[in-house]
Amino acid sequence: MNDFTLGDILLALLHGLQWTAILSLTAFVLGSLGGLIILALRLAHRPALVWLAKTFIEVFQGTPLLMQLFIVFFGLSLGGVEIPPWLAAALGLTLYTSAYLAEIWRGCVNAIPNTQWEGSAALALNRYQQMRHVILPQALRMAIAPTVGFLVQVVKGTSVASIIGFVELTKTGGMLANATFEPFLIYGLVAAGYFLLCYPLSLYSRHLERTLHVAR
Amino acid sequence: MSLVNITGLHKHYGPNHVLKGVDLTVRQGDVVTLIGRSGSGKSTLLRTINGLESFDQGSITLAGQTIGSRDAKALQQLRLQVGMVFQQFNLFPHLTVGENIMMSPRVVKGESPHILREEAHALLAKVGLADKFDAWPDQLSGGQQQRVAIARALAMKPQVLLCDEITSALDPELVNEVLAVVRQLAQEGMTLIMVTHEMRFARDVSNHVVFMHQGKIHEAGHPADLFSRPQTPELQNFVSAVM
Amino acid sequence: MSYQFDFLAVAREAPELAAGLARTVELTAVACIAGLLIGIVGAVCRAWQLRPFNTLFAVYVEMFRNTPFLVQLFFLFFGLPTLGIDIAPDSAAMLAMVINLGAYAVEIIRSGIEATPKGQIEAAQALALKRWQIFLHVVLRPALLRVWPAMTSQVVIVMLGSAVCAQISTEELSYAASLIQSRNFRAFETYFVTAGLYLALALLLRQTLLRGGGRLLKRGRP
Ligand SMILES: Nc1ncnc2c1ncn2[C@@H]1O[C@H](COP(=O)(O)OP(=O)(O)OP(=O)(O)O)[C@@H](O)[C@H]1O
Ligand SMILES: [Mg+2]
Numbered sequence: 001m002n003d004f005t006l007g008d009i010l011l012a013l014l015h016g017l018q019w020t021a022i023l024s025l026t027a028f029v030l031g032s033l034g035g036l037i038i039l040a041l042r043l044a045h046r047p048a049l050v051w052l053a054k055t056f057i058e059v060f061q062g063t064p065l066l067m068q069l070f071i072v073f074f075g076l077s078l079g080g081v082e083i084p085p086w087l088a089a090a091l092g093l094t095l096y097t098s099a100y101l102a103e104i105w106r107g108c109v110n111a112i113p114n115t116q117w118e119g120s121a122a123l124a125l126n127r128y129q130q131m132r133h134v135i136l137p138q139a140l141r142m143a144i145a146p147t148v149g150f151l152v153q154v155v156k157g158t159s160v161a162s163i164i165g166f167v168e169l170t171k172t173g174g175m176l177a178n179a180t181f182e183p184f185l186i187y188g189l190v191a192a193g194y195f196l197l198c199y200p201l202s203l204y205s206r207h208l209e210r211t212l213h214v215a216r
Numbered sequence: 217m218s219l220v221n222i223t224g225l226h227k228h229y230g231p232n233h234v235l236k237g238v239d240l241t242v243r244q245g246d247v248v249t250l251i252g253r254s255g256s257g258k259s260t261l262l263r264t265i266n267g268l269e270s271f272d273q274g275s276i277t278l279a280g281q282t283i284g285s286r287d288a289k290a291l292q293q294l295r296l297q298v299g300m301v302f303q304q305f306n307l308f309p310h311l312t313v314g315e316n317i318m319m320s321p322r323v324v325k326g327e328s329p330h331i332l333r334e335e336a337h338a339l340l341a342k343v344g345l346a347d348k349f350d351a352w353p354d355q356l357s358g359g360q361q362q363r364v365a366i367a368r369a370l371a372m373k374p375q376v377l378l379c380d381e382i383t384s385a386l387d388p389e390l391v392n393e394v395l396a397v398v399r400q401l402a403q404e405g406m407t408l409i410m411v412t413h414e415m416r417f418a419r420d421v422s423n424h425v426v427f428m429h430q431g432k433i434h435e436a437g438h439p440a441d442l443f444s445r446p447q448t449p450e451l452q453n454f455v456s457a458v459m
Numbered sequence: 460m461s462y463q464f465d466f467l468a469v470a471r472e473a474p475e476l477a478a479g480l481a482r483t484v485e486l487t488a489v490a491c492i493a494g495l496l497i498g499i500v501g502a503v504c505r506a507w508q509l510r511p512f513n514t515l516f517a518v519y520v521e522m523f524r525n526t527p528f529l530v531q532l533f534f535l536f537f538g539l540p541t542l543g544i545d546i547a548p549d550s551a552a553m554l555a556m557v558i559n560l561g562a563y564a565v566e567i568i569r570s571g572i573e574a575t576p577k578g579q580i581e582a583a584q585a586l587a588l589k590r591w592q593i594f595l596h597v598v599l600r601p602a603l604l605r606v607w608p609a610m611t612s613q614v615v616i617v618m619l620g621s622a623v624c625a626q627i628s629t630e631e632l633s634y635a636a637s638l639i640q641s642r643n644f645r646a647f648e649t650y651f652v653t654a655g656l657y658l659a660l661a662l663l664l665r666q667t668l669l670r671g672g673g674r675l676l677k678r679g680r681p
Binding site: 058059061062063064065066067068070071074075078079152156157158159160162163170173174177181182183184187188190191194195198199202 | 542626
C-alpha cells in the first residue's frame with residue numbers, strides 16, 4: 001500500500017467525514033429556513049406566490065442535484081468571479097433541501113383535517129393565527145419523523161459535491177483510491193463512513209414514526 | 217349421517233380460554249344457527265371449522281375425515297369442503313365480479329375457464345345478479361357484494377357453508393335480499409352453519425339453534441322449543457333481550 | 460461587465476444530447492423493471508419472514524439506503540476489478556441503479572403488502588388458496604397499486620441520480636453535457652439546458668408511470 005498505513009487512510013477519511021457532516025448540517029439548517037419560506041409561499045392565498053413555490057419545488061425535485069450544483073457553480077462565476085466549491089455546494093444543497101422540506105411539510109399541514117381550520121376560524125383567529133396556534137403545532141409533530149428521514153438524503157446528497165471539487169468524504173476517498181490503488185478497501189470504508197452517519201438517523205426517524213403514531 | 221362432528225374442542229387466545237369443550241354434530245342438510253352474547257365464542261367456533269383458527273384440544277371430523285389442529289394438508293382438504301361468507305364481504309377489489317367467483321376454482325382446482333364461466337353466470341343468476349358479471353365490487357351495494365360473496369363461496373361446491381353475521385354490516389333495507397338467498401340455499405338442502413342476530417330469520421330457517429355462553433354450548437335444540445321455552449336463565453335473559 | 464448568453468452553442472449539440480438522453484432512458488427502464496422484480500421478491504421474503512432471506516434482504520436494504528449512490532457506483536466500478544471482476548461503465552451504472560432502486564422497492568412494496576386487509580387473506584384462505592397463490596392472485600396487484608405513487612417517485616429519484624454516472628464515463632445525458640461544455644466553453648448554458656431536459660424527462664416519466672402503471676394495475680376498474 002505504498003506509503004499509506006491504514007491509520008493514515010482512516011485519519012484522512014475521518015477528516016473528509018467531518019466536512020461531509022459540516023456540509024450536511026449547513027444545508028439542513030439553511031434548507032430548513034428556506035423550506036419555511038417556500039412553505040409560507042406555497043400556503044399563501046396569492047396565486048402568484050403559490051405558483052412560484054410550486055415551480056421552485058417542481059424544478060428542484062425534477063432535476064438532478066448534480067445539475068443544480070453545476071448551475072449554481074457556473075452561474076455564480078458568470079460575472080467572472082471564481083467561487084469556491086464549498087460555497088456552490090452549500091448554496092446548491094440548501095436550495096435542494098428547501099424544496100424537499102417545503103414539500104414534506106406541506107404534506108403534514110395538509111394532513112391536518114379541515115375541521116381544525118374551520119374550528120379555529122370559528123374562534124375568530126385570522127389565517128396567520130390559525131397557522132401559528134392551531135395548525136403548525138400539530139403539523140410539527142407529524143413532520144419530525146419525515147424531516148429526520150430526509151436528513152439522510154441530505155447527507156447522501158453531499159457526496160455529489162465531490163464532483164464540483166469540494167473535498168469531503170467521497171472526494172477524499174477518490175484521492176486515496178488513486179494514491180493507494182486499493183479502491184475496494186477505500187470505497188468500502190467511505191461507504192461505512194456514510195452508513196455511520198445515516199443509519200442512526202434512519203433508525204431514529206423510524207422510531208419517531210412509530211412512537212408518534214402510537215401517541216396519536 | 218353426520219357431516220361435521222366436533223368433539224371436546226378447546227381454544228385459547230393466550231390466557232383467554234375462548235372455547236371450553238364444544239361438542240357439535242351437524243348432519244347433511246342441517247341449518248344450524250349459533251346465537252349468544254358478544255364474546256361468547258361464536259365466530260371462533262365457526263372459524264375453527266374451516267381452519268382459519270387453530271385449536272388446542274379436541275377434534276373436528278368432516279365427512280368422516282378427522283382434522284388435526286396443525287396439519288396443513290388436512291387444512292387444505294377441509295377448506296375445499298367448507299365455504300365461508302364474512303361480515304365484511306371481503307370481495308377482491310382488483311377482480312371483477314365474475315373473476316371473483318371463478319378465481320379460486322381455476323387456481324385451486326384447475327378447472328377450465330369455459331365451464332367456470334357458465335357456472336359463474338348460473339351462480340350469479342341464482343343470487344339475483346345475472347347482469348353483474350363484468351361489474352367491479354366497488355360498483356355494487358353492500359347487499360349485492362354480499363350476494364356475490366355467497367356465489368363465490370358456492371363456486372367451490374362446498375359441503376358446508378359458514379356464514380358469520382353476514383348481514384351485520386348492511387344497511388337495514390339491504391338485509392332481506394341477502395337473507396332471501398340464504399333461505400333459498402337452505403331450502404335446496406345446503407348444509408349451513410351461521411351466526412346471526414336476525415332471530416326471526418334464525419327461527420324460520422334453521423332446524424337447530426345453538427346458544428353459546430362463555431365458550432360453551434349452553435343450550436341447544438329446535439328453534440321452536442328453544443325460543444319459546446328457554447330452559448336456562450342465561451338463555452331466558454338473552455331471548456328476552458333480543459326478541 | 461455583462462455576460463452574453465449563447466444558448467445556440469448548446470442547441471447545435473442537440474444530437475449529442477439526444478443520444479445521452481436515450482441512454483438515460485434506457486438505464487432507467489432497466490432499473491425500473493429489475494428493481495421492481497427485486498422489490499417484489501425481497502418484499503415477500505421480508506413480509507413472510509422467510510429465513511434466511513428476510514435477514515439478507517434487511518441487510519441489503521439498510522446498506523444501500525444509507526450510503527450514497529455515487530459511492531455505490533464507485534465501489535462497483537473501481538472496487539470490483541480489484542477482485543478480478545472487470546465491469547464496463549454501462550454495466551456498472553446499470554447494476555448500481557438496479558441495486559439502488561431494488562433496495563427502496565423492497566421497503567415500498569413490503570409496506571404495500573403489509574397494508575393488505577386481513578379479511579382479504581382470510582377470504583382467500585377460506586377459498587382453499589395456498590399461501591403463494593394468495594400472494595399471486597389476491598395480495599400482489601392491490602399492494603402494487605397502493606404503493607405505485609411511492610414507487611414512481613423512487614424511479615424518478617433514481618433516474619435523476621443517474622446523472623452522476625458520467626463520473627465513471629457512462630455516456631448518459633450528463634456525460635453529453637460535460638462533453639459539450641468542454642467543447643463550447645459554455646458550461647452554464649449547457650447545464651441549464653440539460654437540467655431542462657432532465658426536468659422534462661422527470662415530468663414525463665412520472666406521468667407515464669402513474670398513468671401506465673395505474674392502468675395496468677387497475678385494468679379499467681373505476
Ligand atoms: N384474534 C384474537 N386474539 C385474541 N383474542 C380474540 C381474538 N379473536 C377473538 N378473541 C376473543 O375471543 C373471545 C370470543 O370471541 P368471538 O369473536 O368468537 O366472539 P363472538 O361470539 O363471535 O362475539 P361477537 O358477537 O362480538 O362477534 C372474545 O373474548 C374475544 O375477545
Ligand atoms: Mg363474531
